[in-house]
Amino acid sequence: MEIKTKIKAASLSILAIIIITITVIVLGTAKFNTPYDYPLVQLDSGWTISRDGKSHPIESLSTASIGLANKGDEISVSTTIPYIGNIPQTTLEFRSILSTVDVYIDDELIYSYGYDYTIKNLMLPKFHHFIPLPKHSDGKTIEIVFTATEDNAFSSFSPFYLGSYKDISNKLLQPNRLPIVIGNFLCMFGFVLLVLSPFLIFSDNHDYSIMFSALISIFMGFYILCYNDILWYVSNSPAVYTFLEYVSLFLIPPCIIGFIISTRQVRALGIGKALLSINLAFVLTTFVLHATNLLHICHFVTFFHLLVVCEALFFVISLVHAIITKRKKASDNNAAPMSATMLIVGLICFLTCAITDIILFNLLKYGSTGESSATINFTTVGALLFMICLFLNYFFHCIEYISELSTKKHLEGLAYSDSLTGLSNRTKCELVFAELKGDYTIISLDLDYLKYTNDNYGHLEGDKLISGFGNILKNSFTDACLVGRMGGDEFIVVLPYIDTERTERDLSCMSDLMAYESSREVHIKYSASWGYANSKERDLLKVATPQKVYLLADSRMYEMKKSHHDQSLSRLYDDLLKNLSGKAGDTNNA
Known part of the structure; x- marks a missing residue:
């Protein structure tokens, strides 16, 4: 990779970091918050918790x-409803996870949730409860009973808000501006890549990497939106987006592995494919078990966390090893694999952020505070960084591929091109012969006057004659699949069709060009002998191989060459007479 490309990569990376920083700062500011219409209170103190027949008061519900x-x-919590002001409809809001909910005011049941799920043995989704309280409820005792429906269902309570429905909705939505922007961006970016992916998949290169990039972006976007309950505002199916949260989370690792494998940026492809199979089997197994209600998908999160950490370590080490190996093999220090570098930078950023959130989540859930305050802010920013690096990875991967392809074509050109004419050399002609099938016509050509030109005007003029004739052939047989020089004054043209009229027309064009070029030269005369044959000739016995067709065309060329040989003798006699007359004139003048 050239130094300019490296500078460009660094500039793009710095620009991306600046954009992300500005985005985080702008979206995190409180200047965009909507003012509340009515008083809004978080009920955090004054609660009493009851569990296993034991009750005790707590100072703060958020840290209980x-x-x-x-x-x-x-588990039940109870408190006295405070008076917060004159609100048309006072609403209580809180969130439950994998549990049924019953709400009592002065021992009178006013709200129940989740029993329609438990009857069918379905997994209860996480759900935001907006409960309108009866008028004149202030001063009364409210009790909320949570009954877990899964093991390890929850270990803390979400905040309880009291106010108007609109104000509470704004309170929940405003801190999620960053996840909303990044989640929607990743989804839209992924869908755009997904639309473009068929063009690259069905191209000659069969590039699947853009498809995996699209899926990574889509699943990351959906996971961010689902985890932050953003789909709650546009969907009335909490079970769907709760299930989608788990599925999108579980599908991110196999898509990342698929991208790494499709770009061949690690050497241990066999292990990578095995890990991809394990991840896909894991996703399929959890889906089947959840769909059949044998074991709900929420029970696999801990195993998923362990699997992700192990795979992350393996692929980071593999990518680092691949980069070091490529640097050692590179003869030029500027040939550093920028695509792999960008991928590992993005992957390390994302994995660091994701593992940080995983650790914090498990510490909160199995610690003293509980997981209700857990966020995925690190993962959200890491996902955006990863997709930017993934885009840069694909950009540099294309540059490297084009550079490699250009080098390969250049080397093939040196190996298969005639240095004097630029036509295909004998080796290339033999390779084309080995692959010839179907209908084709072979023209054998022999350049006249080459020896005469070399002997009388020097090899420089002879080389000029050969190279000029090569240009005439290229301009005459524009639809040929091969125009080559077999060696010396022998040339060959292969046409991918059998059409005598077209062949004669091209030969006539060649004759006209030779006559025109000859008129512009002093010593050089362009003339050639030719003969042609096709793959369906009656003169060929049994199977018409390219070698047999060529020999038949060559024999016909020699028939024309005989007549041209007589013309060459006549021209030699004329030149001798001119030379003799020139010498006689010089003698008389003397």
Whole structure:
């Protein structure tokens, strides 16, 4: 990779970091917050928690330690409803995870949720409850009962808000501006790549990497939107986007592995394919078990976290090893593999952010505070960084591929091209012969006057005659699949069809060009003998191989060469007479 390309890569990376930083700062500011129409209160103190027949007051609900709630565990919280002002409809909001909910005011049931799921043995989704309270509820006791329907269902409570429905909705939505922007961007970016992917998949290169890039972006975007409950505002199916949250999370690793394998940026492709199979089997197994209600998908999160950490270590080490190996093999220090470098930078950024959130989530869930305050802000920013690096990876991968292809074509040109004429050499002609099938016509040509030109005007003029004739052939047989020089004064043309009229027309064009070029020269005379044959000639016995067709065309060429030989003798006699008359004139003048 040239130094200019490296500078360009560094500039793009710095620009991306600047854009992300500005985006995070702008979206994180409170200047865009919508003011509340009515008072909004977070009910955090004054609660009493009851579990296993034991009750105790707590100072703060957000930091209360309740331990893990397993299937069948019943945990209730109660407090006195405060007066917060004159609101047309006072609403209580909170979120539940994998549990049924019952709400009582002064022991009177006013709200229930989740029993339609438990009857069918379905997994309860996480759900935001907006409960309109009866008028004049202030001063009364409210009790909320959570009953876990899965093991390790939850270990803390989300914040409880009291206010108007609109104000609470804004309160929940405003901190999620960054996930909304990044999640929607990743989804749209992924769909654009997915639309473009068939063009590269069905091209000659069969490039699948852009398809995996698209899927990575889409699944990351959906996971960010689902985890932050953003789809709650546009969907009335919490079970769908809760299930989609788990599925999109589980599908991100196999898509990343598929991208790495498709770009062949690690040497251990066999291990990579095995890990891809394990991930796909994991996703399929969890899907089947969840769909059949044998074991819900929420039980596989811990195993997924362990699997991701192990795979991340393997691929980071493999990518680093691949980069070091390529640097050692490169004779030029500027030939560093920028595509692999960008991929590993993006992958390390994303994995660092994701593992940070994984560790924080598990510490919160199995620690004292609980997972209700867990966020994926690091993963959100890491996902954006990763997709930018993935885009740069694809950009540099294309540059490297084009450079490699150009070098390969250049080397093939040196190996298969005639240095004097630029036509295909004998080796290339033999390779084309080996692949010839179907209908074709072979023209054998022999350049006249080459020896005469070399003997009388020097080899420089002879080379000029050969190279000029090569240009005439290229301009005459524009539809040929091969125009080559077999050696010396022998040339060959292969036409991918059998059409005598077209062949004669091209030969006539060649004759006209030879006459025109001859008129412009002093010593050089362009003339050639030729003969042609096709793959369906009656003169050929049994199978018409390219070698047999060529020999038949060659024999016909020699028939024309005999007549041209007589003309060559006549021209030699004329030149001798001119030379003799010139010498006689010089003697008389003397």
